Amino acid sequence: MHIKLKNCQPGHFYAVGVGPGSPDLITLRAANLIQSADTVIVPRSELAGESLALVTIRDLIGEQEVIEHVYPMKRDSAQTRSCWAEVATEVATRVSAGLSVVQVTIGDPMIYSTSSYLIESLTELLPSEHIHVVPGISAFQATAALLVEPLTLQEDRLTMMPATDMAAIAHALKHCETLVLYKVGPRLRQLAALLEEHRLLDQARLACYVEQNGREAIFRNFRDALTDDSHGYMSTVIVRVGNRSWEQNPPVGEVA
Numbered sequence: 001m002h003i004k005l006k007n008c009q010p011g012h013f014y015a016v017g018v019g020p021g022s023p024d025l026i027t028l029r030a031a032n033l034i035q036s037a038d039t040v041i042v043p044r045s046e047l048a049g050e051s052l053a054l055v056t057i058r059d060l061i062g063e064q065e066v067i068e069h070v071y072p073m074k075r076d077s078a079q080t081r082s083c084w085a086e087v088a089t090e091v092a093t094r095v096s097a098g099l100s101v102v103q104v105t106i107g108d109p110m111i112y113s114t115s116s117y118l119i120e121s122l123t124e125l126l127p128s129e130h131i132h133v134v135p136g137i138s139a140f141q142a143t144a145a146l147l148v149e150p151l152t153l154q155e156d157r158l159t160m161m162p163a164t165d166m167a168a169i170a171h172a173l174k175h176c177e178t179l180v181l182y183k184v185g186p187r188l189r190q191l192a193a194l195l196e197e198h199r200l201l202d203q204a205r206l207a208c209y210v211e212q213n214g215r216e217a218i219f220r221n222f223r224d225a226l227t228d229d230s231h232g233y234m235s236t237v238i239v240r241v242g243n244r245s246w247e248q249n250p251p252v253g254e255v256a
């Protein structure tokens, strides 16, 4: 078998997902683009000691210029957009000079990712055909795989949201069969109380630092996670609310 791999083209930008953290979950396309790039932009939150994306791709870095970009963790849209607009100018200068630039991101670039802000600003500075996105394995997919529990079957509805708004979560629990929650860390106990209220605590799983060497922790029993407060930001919760079968939900106009 011969796989034709894509190298970076001069004068192009690539937002590249690198998966949840294990280097062997980086796609071949992503690895090849990172290795062939002139510049690699690595995002790091102001709260993190190191960039998880950089740790993931470390073995792919050689001669490329690496720019670590520290971004704010405040829930302030204007500040976030202005920070990424600055990076976009830096990227566009290089791309317009014929260099290839890759921005790496944990998981997938289209799911709660800084890449989306960067792309938003870049569309005003570069021709759209010079902007590319390479999908990565998202944390919720890696979590479901580790649990060996399907996310959806038949007519099931999958909902995803940050664990920031308990009222929104309570609403979602009534309108989906599987709920994925990101950014759980500090709200673990509040979330557990809500799930208990809905009699769903036994159907909830917590996965922390999935596929990150030496740090991974999987809680099939959510109660076990409540004994300590140190689970942090890199945590994903999957709640299996129920199931919606073909038989109970025939397509509109069809009789079961």
Ligand SMILES: C[S@@+](CC[C@H](N)C(=O)[O-])C[C@H]1O[C@@H](n2cnc3c(N)ncnc32)[C@H](O)[C@@H]1O
Pocket: 020, 021, 105, 106, 107, 108, 109, 110, 111, 112, 113, 114, 137, 138, 139, 140, 181, 182, 183, 184, 207, 208, 209, 210, 211, 212, 233, 234, 235, 236
């Ligand atoms: C800014 S979002 C990034 C999501 C990412 N783009 C994706 O596709 O999974 C950060 C959130 O993703 C989840 N996450 C990312 N990587 C994770 C991992 N390795 N283990 C558990 N959760 C993770 C956590 O909920 C974290 O708060």
